[in-house]
Amino acid sequence: MMSVETEINFKLNGREVSLRVPATMKALAMLRDRLGLTGTKYACGEGECGACTINVDGKTVNSCLMYAVDCDGREVVTVEGLRTPEGLHPVQQAFVDHGAIQCGFCTPGMIMQAQHLLENNPTLTREEAKRGLEGNICRCTGYTKVLDAVEAVADKNGRCSHG
Amino acid sequence: MEKTTTASLTAKKTMIGQRLNKPDAPDKATGKTRYINDMVLPQMLIGKVLFAGRPHARIARLDTTAAEKLPGVHAVLTGKDVAGLKFGFVRDNVPLKDKVRCEHDEIAAVAAETEEIAQRALELIEVEYEDLPGVFTPEDGAREGAPQIHDNFPGNKSLHFEFKDGDLAEAEAASDFVVDNVFRPHHVTHCCMGTSCAIADFDHNGKLTIWTQTQYPYNYKMDLAPALGIHPGNIRVIQPPVGGAFGSKLDVYPYEPIAALLAKKTARPVKVMYSREEEFKASPTRQSAIIHMRTGCTRDGTLTFRTADVLMDNGAYTSWGPTIPVVMMRTVSGHYRVPVVDFKAQAIYTNNPYAGSFRGYGNVQAAWATAQQMDMLADLVDIDPLEFHLKNAQKSGEVTPQKSILNECVFVECLETAAAASDYGRKRKEYAAERNKPGRYKKGIGLASSIHNAGGAKIHKSDGIGTILKVDDYARVTVITGASEIGQGIDVVIMMIVAEELGVPPEHVTIVNNDSDIAPWDVGVHASRTTFIAGNGTRRAAQKARAQILNAAARALGELAEDLDLRDGSVVRNRDGAPLLKLERLMRQMHFQPEPELVMVTDYYEPNSEPEGAKYSSNSSAAYSHAVHIAEITVDTLTGEIKVDKVTVAQDVGRVINRMGLEGQIEGGIAIGLGYALSEDMRIEKGMLKNPCFRDYKLITAPEIPTFDLHFIESYCVEGPYGAKGISELPTIVIAPAIANALYNATGVRIFNPPMSPEKVARAIHERRVQATSPDGGVIPS
Ligand code: FES
Numbered sequence: 001m002m003s004v005e006t007e008i009n010f011k012l013n014g015r016e017v018s019l020r021v022p023a024t025m026k027a028l029a030m031l032r033d034r035l036g037l038t039g040t041k042y043a044c045g046e047g048e049c050g051a052c053t054i055n056v057d058g059k060t061v062n063s064c065l066m067y068a069v070d071c072d073g074r075e076v077v078t079v080e081g082l083r084t085p086e087g088l089h090p091v092q093q094a095f096v097d098h099g100a101i102q103c104g105f106c107t108p109g110m111i112m113q114a115q116h117l118l119e120n121n122p123t124l125t126r127e128e129a130k131r132g133l134e135g136n137i138c139r140c141t142g143y144t145k146v147l148d149a150v151e152a153v154a155d156k157n158g159r160c161s162h163g
Numbered sequence: 164m165e166k167t168t169t170a171s172l173t174a175k176k177t178m179i180g181q182r183l184n185k186p187d188a189p190d191k192a193t194g195k196t197r198y199i200n201d202m203v204l205p206q207m208l209i210g211k212v213l214f215a216g217r218p219h220a221r222i223a224r225l226d227t228t229a230a231e232k233l234p235g236v237h238a239v240l241t242g243k244d245v246a247g248l249k250f251g252f253v254r255d256n257v258p259l260k261d262k263v264r265c266e267h268d269e270i271a272a273v274a275a276e277t278e279e280i281a282q283r284a285l286e287l288i289e290v291e292y293e294d295l296p297g298v299f300t301p302e303d304g305a306r307e308g309a310p311q312i313h314d315n316f317p318g319n320k321s322l323h324f325e326f327k328d329g330d331l332a333e334a335e336a337a338s339d340f341v342v343d344n345v346f347r348p349h350h351v352t353h354c355c356m357g358t359s360c361a362i363a364d365f366d367h368n369g370k371l372t373i374w375t376q377t378q379y380p381y382n383y384k385m386d387l388a389p390a391l392g393i394h395p396g397n398i399r400v401i402q403p404p405v406g407g408a409f410g411s412k413l414d415v416y417p418y419e420p421i422a423a424l425l426a427k428k429t430a431r432p433v434k435v436m437y438s439r440e441e442e443f444k445a446s447p448t449r450q451s452a453i454i455h456m457r458t459g460c461t462r463d464g465t466l467t468f469r470t471a472d473v474l475m476d477n478g479a480y481t482s483w484g485p486t487i488p489v490v491m492m493r494t495v496s497g498h499y500r501v502p503v504v505d506f507k508a509q510a511i512y513t514n515n516p517y518a519g520s521f522r523g524y525g526n527v528q529a530a531w532a533t534a535q536q537m538d539m540l541a542d543l544v545d546i547d548p549l550e551f552h553l554k555n556a557q558k559s560g561e562v563t564p565q566k567s568i569l570n571e572c573v574f575v576e577c578l579e580t581a582a583a584a585s586d587y588g589r590k591r592k593e594y595a596a597e598r599n600k601p602g603r604y605k606k607g608i609g610l611a612s613s614i615h616n617a618g619g620a621k622i623h624k625s626d627g628i629g630t631i632l633k634v635d636d637y638a639r640v641t642v643i644t645g646a647s648e649i650g651q652g653i654d655v656v657i658m659m660i661v662a663e664e665l666g667v668p669p670e671h672v673t674i675v676n677n678d679s680d681i682a683p684w685d686v687g688v689h690a691s692r693t694t695f696i697a698g699n700g701t702r703r704a705a706q707k708a709r710a711q712i713l714n715a716a717a718r719a720l721g722e723l724a725e726d727l728d729l730r731d732g733s734v735v736r737n738r739d740g741a742p743l744l745k746l747e748r749l750m751r752q753m754h755f756q757p758e759p760e761l762v763m764v765t766d767y768y769e770p771n772s773e774p775e776g777a778k779y780s781s782n783s784s785a786a787y788s789h790a791v792h793i794a795e796i797t798v799d800t801l802t803g804e805i806k807v808d809k810v811t812v813a814q815d816v817g818r819v820i821n822r823m824g825l826e827g828q829i830e831g832g833i834a835i836g837l838g839y840a841l842s843e844d845m846r847i848e849k850g851m852l853k854n855p856c857f858r859d860y861k862l863i864t865a866p867e868i869p870t871f872d873l874h875f876i877e878s879y880c881v882e883g884p885y886g887a888k889g890i891s892e893l894p895t896i897v898i899a900p901a902i903a904n905a906l907y908n909a910t911g912v913r914i915f916n917p918p919m920s921p922e923k924v925a926r927a928i929h930e931r932r933v934q935a936t937s938p939d940g941g942v943i944p945s
């Protein structure tokens with residue numbers, strides 16, 4: 001019944017980790033159940049909601065679809081890894097300040113995706129943010145405050161106000 | 164802080180109406196918050212449920228031997244282990260079934276060391292079913308000779324409601340226009356992002372601790388106890404952070420007693436958590452209904468009567484869902500001034516999934532009908548459409564046929580504000596004139612409104628709340644309250660109210676509200692009641708503490724208490740704000756003086772509403788409020804796609820407390836309503852859900868969000884905290900009919916059965932074009 005375990009080594013939130021995982025295990029299960037990083041959420045398990053979004057080698061991925069073994073040799077960042085020693089990441093802070101968080105269950109995935117969008121396009125427009133966040137479902141906020149938060153970061157990054 | 168010459172003087176500032184963050188937001192933003200779904204206890208087992216997967220059947224054989232023998236399995240339970248443990252609104256449900264009445268009926272449950280083992284064990288359970296003919300519509304269920312779903316509910320009859328007032332025949336005779344339609348609000352579901360989850364653990368004195376998502380902790384004990392055969396006093400309810408609730412956690416659902424029964428049997432903590440597919444299939448829906456509604460008015464636009472005959476698909480068991488007529492009838496009789504009303508509702512058992520409560524609770528369905536009929540009548544009468552709405556809108560002091568007393572009513576102001584802000588009158592005329600001209604994309608504007616309870620709802624003997632408030636030696640305040648936090652933001656409201664009364668920074672307020680062994684009675688988060696009820700409770704408790712503190716300060720300072728105030732963490736002189744004594748210091752002085760005192764006060768607040776009687780003729784909420792939505796849309800007449808461009812909202816909020824939370828509740832509430840209106844649809848075929856995933860059940864996402872223009876109308880409710888009213892359901896209620904009315908304005912077609920999906924809209928537009936006999940005969944029957 002036990003499937004074969006493989007040893008994997010990768011960088012997780014800036015630190016090297018090494019562990020053995022079954023071939024069938026998803027990255028989401030590894031993060032939550034093996035590594036105790038419960039910030040990354042399960043909400044559908046089918047790549048349809050974005051709650052499990054993590055960053056792998058600079059790209060966002062639905063960790064519920066990715067196999068844990070595929071983390072081997074990669075650089076993985078989860079929502080727990082965004083915070084700096086000085087405090088919250090600017091995207092996290094913007095979500096807090098703009099009321100973009102109600103129940104907060106979608107928030108880790110939403111922030112990972114927003115951070116990724118802003119990193120690639122620091123002065124993105126509201127329309128671009130809407131399209132970029134299309135894969136992240138939020139049942140509470142109606143997205144308006146999420147978009148406000150993303151826009152506030154883009155403004156800080158020097159976006160011209162009617163960009 | 165800016166330094167000025169008056170820096171030492173503290174001016175009176177108010178917290179009320181400010182924008183404040185939720186205190187739990189930083190932990191949620193960093194992934195630190197431990198939701199119930201994230202919780203793991205030492206020795207914890209995983210519970211899993213075997214669902215029937217067929218709508219109606221007898222269980223011919225059930226064999227759990229192989230499952231029990233599987234290493235790692237600690238318990239297997241079936242219907243025979245729970246005989247007699249009936250629960251639910253009319254005690255028609257049991258945790259595990261001996262007969263199948265719907266697809267997600269729970270047949271067996273296992274507790275095992277891992278999820279994989281639990282899953283394997285389910286596969287080893289052998290069940291043979293004898294399928295029975297089912298009933299899948301309320302009409303079929305009500306038919307003579309229909310298959311019986313419960314032996315003790317003959318004719319499949321579940322709940323029944325009636326309310327009548329005035330002489331209908333006379334009112335009909337006096338009507339120049341009558342609109343008469345059948346509306347069919349459909350099945351949708353909550354889609355909380357955190358799936359259903361419970362963790363149960365018994366101690367060896369027989370006391371159950373249950374970590375649950377309930378939004379209703381005290382009644383939850385009462386509702387759960389009969390499902391376990393234990394006394395409610397032996398249940399401790401702990402509410403960890405949850406990923407949304409929206410009404411779905413008002414009821415006890417079978418997975419909760421199942422977790423507890425497995426915990427009892429194994430003497431270990433047991434966690435049951437649904438997958439998304441299980442969540443779609445086994446969590447509650449919004450109540451569907453068939454509403455036959457008629458509304459009449461005179462040529463000059465005065466409403467004469469409204470009738471509603473409602474048939475509800477009860478589903479297999481009776482949860483809070485089919486109790487919605489209690490709210491529906493308040494809309495039917497009280498949405499605008501309705502002189503004569505006749506309301507009837509009957510729920511019929513079927514083999515479909517069953518409904519629970521869902522934000523908007525009956526009013527979503529009722530306003531879908533009333534607000535569309537108002538729009539239809541507006542086109543028939545001799546006066547301007549907006550005039551028609553204004554003429555029938557109630558004013559302060561009016562009493563509805565059900566004896567709802569509309570104090571501080573600003574319905575007229577809501578209508579005027581929204582209409583002016585959106586240029587409603589001009590656009591409505593202009594778009595209607597464009598309707599029959601060529602062109603693929605058509606613009607439309609639609610107005611809808613509703614009334615809702617905004618001061619709680621006394622559906623129990625009590626609608627009250629207990630509050631305990633203490634101030635410690637460091638002037639930190641703890642509020643122990645029954646008010647649950649489920650993401651909606653009551654935490655901020657409580658902090659702001661304490662800050663307002665005690666002059667402390669809001670971040671110095673801690674809230675303890677998630678443990679039924681600690682917090683006092685409350686009736687839960689529902690009926691838009693929490694800001695109103697818990698706000699009042701907190702304010703009263705804080706005012707008691709304030710009086711005690713000011714009296715002590717007066718004694719210490721040799722001043723009169725009425726000359727003192729609490730601001731910025733200090734006792735100050737009222738007149739000029741001169742700080743006299745640090746609050747922190749005063750607290751220690753009070754504590755360590757020869758006659759020591761601590762500040763710890765209690766309060767029980769019961770709103771001045773009347774219990775909902777059997778005749779439905781009582782003022783069951785301490786306040787009511789209105790909201791008006793005006794939706795502006797673009798319709799692609801080829802594909803039938805509706806794009807909502809802008810929504811103008813004017814809502815009576817009583818008084819703004821936390822502006823940011825208020826906006827968030829309105830925007831989020833509208834998003835749920837948008838899904839209801841446009842895309843969400845549980846496709847249930849012969850009792851089986853065909854689209855249990857987000858790919859096929861379409862929620863609204865960021866690109867579909869319109870621009871909002873929000874107007875908060877402050878009516879200053881005398882009974883409300885600082886004048887505030889409850890606000891969170893109206894946004895979900897009003898948006899769908901506003902879009903339906905805009906769709907008619909744009910295209911001349913009306914949709915009676917939501918959602919207004921592209922296929923349905925395109926078909927209706929096509930049929931109207933084919934009809935083309937009368938230029939305005941586009942009302943497509945459902
Ligand atoms: S949980 Fe991975 S996309 Fe939903």
Ligand code: FES
Nearest residue numbers: 103104138139140
């Ligand atoms: S804040 Fe609750 S799902 Fe987004």
